[in-house]
Amino acid sequence: MYVYDNYDHTLVSERVEQFRDQTQRYLAGEISESEFLPLRLQNGLYVQRLAPMLRIAIPYGMLSSTQLHKLADISSKYDKGYGHFSTRQNMQLNWPRLEEVPDILAELATVEMHAIQTSGNCIRNTTTDQFAGIAADELEDPRPYCELIRQWSTLHPEFAYLPRKFKIAVCASEQDRAAVHVHDIGLRLKHNDAGDTGFEVLVGGGLGRTPVIGPTLCDFLPRKHLLAYLDSILRVYNQLGRRDNKYKARIKILVRALGVDTFREKVEREFDLLKDGNMTVPDSEFERMKRFFSLPDYAEIDANEASGLLRQQASEDKAFANWLKRNTHPHKQAGYAAVTLSLKPTGIAPGDATDKQMHAVADLAEQFSFGELRVSHEQNLILADVRQTDLFEVWQAARAIGMATPNIGLMTDMICCPGGDFCSLANAKSIPIAELIQRRFDDLDYLHDIGELDLNISGCMNACGHHHVGHIGILGVDKKGKEFYQVQLGGNSDLDASLGNVLGPSFSQEQLPDVIETIIDTYVNLRSDEELFIDTYRRVGLAPFKERVYA
Amino acid sequence: MPDDTQSFLIKNDRVVDADAWLFLDKEASSYPPTGAVVVPLSLWLDHRVDLLQREQCAVWLDSEQEPEPLRQDLDTLSMVAINFPVFSDGRGYSYARRLRQLGFLGEVRAIGDVLPDQLHYMSRCGFDAFELRGDKSVESALAQKSSISVTYQAGQDQPKPLFARRQP
Ligand code: SF4
Secondary structure (H helix, E strand, O other): OOOOHHHHHHHHHHHHHHHHHHHHHHHHOOHHHHHHHHHHHHHOEEEEEOOOOEEOOOOHEEEEEEHHHHHHHHHHHHHEEEEEEEOOEEEEOOOOOOOHHHHHHHHHHHHOOOOOOOOOOOOOEEEEOOOOOOOOOOOOOOOHHHHHHHHHHHHHOOOOOOOEOEEEEEOOOOOOOOOOOHHOEEEEEOOOOOOEEEEEEEEEOHHHHHHHOOOOEEEEHHHHHHHHHHHHHHHHHHHHOOOOHHHHHHHHHHHHOHHHHHHHHHHHHHHHOOOOOOOOOHHHHHHHHOOOOOOOOOOOOOOOHHOOOOOHHHOOHHHHHHHHHHHOOOOOOOOOEEEEOOOOOOOOOOOOOEEHHHHHHHHHHHOOOOOOOEOOOOEEEEEEEHHHHHHHHHHHHHHHHHOOOOOOOOOOOEEOOOOHHOOOOOOOOOOHHHHHHHHOOOOOHHHHHHOOOOEEEOOOOOOOOOOOOOOOEEEOOOOOOOOEEEEEEEOOOOOOEOEEEEOOOOOOOOOOOOEEEHHHHHHHHHHHOOOOHHHHHHHHHHHHHHHHHOO | OOOOOEEEEEEEEEEOOOOOEEEOOHHHHHHHOOOOOOEEHHHHHHHHHHHHHOOOEEEEEEEOOOOOOHHHHHOOOEEEEEEOOOOOOOHHHHHHHHHHHHHHEEEEEEEEEOOOOHHHHHHHHHOOEEEEEOOHHEEEEHHHOOOOOOOOOOOOOOOOHHHHHOOO
16 A cells, blocks of 8 residues: 655645634635635545535555554544445545544544645546456556655646546546546556557546546557646646636536547647656556555465365355355455455445444454455445455354345445435435445345346435446436436446436335336346346347336 | 726735736727737637737636637737636636746736635746736735645646655
């Protein structure tokens, strides 16, 4: 994991004091509400329907045990004893007090954390694959590049007042687990024929009101130019992005209005000025960054013996077998596995964890996974480096804290935004919808039979729940002042990304569980052997689903 | 265009007396025959040859006016002022940075809705004069300007990014 040196420490501490001063001047009336707005947003403080919300950055999803203990302490000391893990690999506190935010930030700084640029019209937390560094299908570990981008974007003086928020995602594996096609900038790590590392640069993807799959801006950008090229893209966007209408202010609208070729010309005009200048990253810096993410001290494990043991344990205990199948993931190191701790048990808002759970998970990470863990954009926690021989014990411990629901990748492992219960922009509630569906599909055997299925829920068009790229997407809409839900089918966030199609007229909350059940029945009837929901959908299209649902 | 309400001119980390520059309106179609004037971009482009005869010339850009058309005159201009119609309109940061990267050595002045908490980033982008809004505190502005001492990126204040300076 990245470790702060004096520079990083000084920066976050000075930032805390800067914000303390700003908060005091705001409370004293020296800074107006509208002037304070971007200052607090860029320190993570957002005001929602019920209370302020503080969004804490978890850079590219990496956390240490120490940090998670601190998050747990902060949740109990300054909040109601729980935190919410979001789809952006951040953690949100829902009830902090404005006056106390500088103190919270100061506590975060002691464990090398911050809330810088987690809201507001600036470059946000960079996200990546939750299996970075351990995935078998990975070309290189993307995290050193993410850290480089984190530093470049942190307090970037030129890009703090962009037309709109700006999100960058990086992936380095065959399967895209970072959704690079639907980010303002998506970076896909590549090797060229000469074996050099570079990136395919995608630009202007996004969800929200106008979902777009980002087109390719540059097919192969040598890695040394990464920062100069990012600077160039941001500069074009900062100068030309629309500022008159916040719904048209994202970079995707600019790219679409200009056309990707014209946009590229403009980027290259800036890039000519910056290329080979002081932003060129030397190999030594990449090497330095890589050292922070070197392999942990893996034990030599007899993989055959380990998997033999697992088979035996699984045959003796069906519940363990289910969990093993759904919640553990292959690892490139023989004898190891990654474990997903589910934050999606029925009846709890997806992504919520209590302080007790956080402490327990931090202890588990300490004991079984080199003291590190990750947050996934599916809003779960991951222990990345667990010995196969420890899995049974980890499962029991996870079960004891209610984090062993064996539903990872299945329909009830849904992505869900905070929605109308918390968010002032919402058209409709989303958390109760998640719960209704989880209750309807509480038969685990049936869930396993349905197989992998992404179900994503957003409370409004801003699409924080990524409904466009769910195999089934649910969107809260407002119909004459009443909460309704539109259903979309066929979205996908993998490398063959696609956006969902609207099924038809929207439904009430009461109708929704039946509708989802009908959709699933239709799939089960139509599927051939091994077909997943998305495969069947792609083969048969929308029509058969529509017929059944609106029959 | 900045209005005439009192503002503080800050240079070199202190308040200096308002100088002699006369800012002309964006719509201005003529300029006084003598004296130090800061003309809007359109006037500059229309009367460039004549204006270049003067001892000192300066131009101000509004937030939708890129500095590109000034490229050939950067050796001659004494000052380019950049207007912030509202503080949250961030285009001017890129204009200033670009002017410096094109080699402009004259003064780059921030005018308009210039607030204490903006001075740090502005100066990093290449602004070296600030017309701070008159109802704001100069002390806060100066304190904020130097509130963060570590910079990851290269900037006007610091020609190298931190990765080229870091010492273990
Ligand atoms: S999708 Fe809409 S309702 Fe949900 S969190 Fe985002 S803005 Fe709020």
